[in-house]
Amino acid sequence: MTREPMTAPQAERVSALLKALADPVRLQLLSLVASHEGGEACVCDLAEAFDLSQPTISHHLKVLHGSGLLERSKRGVWVYYKVADEVLNSLGKLISSAGA
C-alpha cells in the first residue's frame, strides 16, 4: 500500500494475513502471547483468559500459526507460541504507508 498501487497477487497475500488477524479472539490471543513473560506462551497459559474451551483456543492458535503470524516450538509436552515479529512489523508498515 505504498504510492505504487498494490498488484492483485500482493493484495491476495495481504488479504490472507488480514483475514487470519481479523477475529477478536485471535487479536486478543496474539496480544496475550506478546505480553506474556519472555514473549511466548503455551495454550495452558492462554486458555484461562477466555471463556472458551482449550480446543477452541488451539484452533485459533493454529490459524495464527498457519498464516505465519505466530511461530511455535515444542518443549516437553507443550507447544509454545511467540509472535512472528517480522511478519507483524511488515504488515503494520504496509498499512501505515497508505496513510500520509
Added chain:
Amino acid sequence: MTREPMTAPQAERVSALLKALADPVRLQLLSLVASHEGGEACVCDLAEAFDLSQPTISHHLKVLHGSGLLERSKRGVWVYYKVADEVLNSLGKLISSAGA
C-alpha cells in the same frame, strides 16, 4: 496490541476495521486511491482498473467508507474518496507494536 493485552472491546473494534480491509479488491482500491493524483479518486477513476462493474466497486468503496478507512466528499455529480490517514496510521502502528 501493545505489551498490555488487548481488551475484548478493543479487539472487537480492531477486528471490524481489519475485516473491512481484509479483501483483495478493497486493498487494491485503497492503494489506488492513495496513489492517485492529489490522493483522492472517484469511482470513475477506479472502475477501469478492475474487471468489475461500477456498482461492485461502489459497494466496496461503501464498506471502506463505512468502516472509517476512506473519507468522502461530493463535488458536482461525483463522490471523491481519500484515504483516512490517521485511521490507517493508528491501525498500522497497533499491528507493528505486537512485533518487537
